[in-house]
Amino acid sequence: MRHDHVISAKQLTRGDIESVLDRARDIAADPSAYASRHDGALLGLLFFEPSTRTKMSFSAAIKRLGGGVVDMGPVDASSVKKGESLADTVRVIEGYADALVLRHPSEGSAKMAAEYVDVPLINAGDGAGQHPTQTLLDIYTIRENAGLDDLSIGIMGDLKYGRTVHSLAHALTNFETTQHFVSPDTLALPRSVRYDLHEEGASVKEHTDLEHILPDLDVLYVTRIQRERFPDESEYRAVAGQYQIDAGTLGAVADDLVVMHPLPRVDEIASDVDNTDHARYFQQAHNGVPVRMALLDQLLEGEQ
Ligand code: NCD
Secondary structure, eight states, rough: OSSSSSSOGGGGHHHHHHHHHHHHHHHHOOGGGGTTTTEEEEEEEESSSOHHHHHHHHHHHHHHHHHHEEEEEGGGGGGGGGOHHHHHHHHHHHHTSSSEEEEESTTHHHHHHHOOSSOOOOEETTTTSSOOOHHHHHHHHHHHHHHHHSSSEEEEEEEETOHHHHHHHHHHTTTSEEEEEEEEEGGOHHHHHHHHHHTTTTTEEESSSSTTGGGOOOOOEEEEOOGGOOHHHHHHHHHTTTBBTTTTGGGGTTTTTTEESSSSOOOSBBBBGSSSBOOOOHHHHTTTTHHHHHHHHHHHHHHH
């Protein structure tokens, strides 16, 4: 990887993505070969927003490479509560760790924080902005299940506030894919993302209805409505509960349709989908460990 900091999927070339994915595949095939690779390395975890998968899989990844974590813990128990700035917090914690993982509610926060530190800083979600490591595991999952070129990918749900969507959409422009975006008008892609996709020459189609494109899809990536980002709860309620799928919805799809979701889900995928051959979202979450091991391996290699 050419970049010390991993801030946005926009910085990732096809070569960058494939080198992480190839290494992740190697790791998944023989994790023990990497068990002492970064003995004693420490990963600083700074999570200013809730997280289960991202935080725990980063933690598992560094431990499986022989390292450990230093965790800022809940915001309420840290000096952030005393009014410490993000810039000061990262400058302090870079002295305790070999790389940092930051999740923060403000868009742009990871880019700003990276300007203050020399160790690699990984954006684990900056508000409604970007979530590039989720994208790496998403693309790994797509590649393992459906290959990567000549694909039709449906991306459905909260396209406005969903940072996993913004990152995935950018990264997919490196591959021969058609992206079908499905959402209510009020949650359509932000203009800036649409503009970037256009500049990249991406094949993009936007829809308000899943039904008529579902039979053409190879992958359906479902997302949660990002309730916490709505300025007004009534706006959330107006769209909540739309764009759900269940086993019945998938009745007429291709046998090999791959259904993904970054998780957590609320009600957008009914539990009767879990036992169908289409469901890949738990596998997708598990892929977070080898993919984050591969990324950390590359970033820490650069540090030595
Ligand atoms: C996502 C996130 O935090 O953006 N979760 C994750 O990291 N897997 C998706 C979400 O919260 O809806």
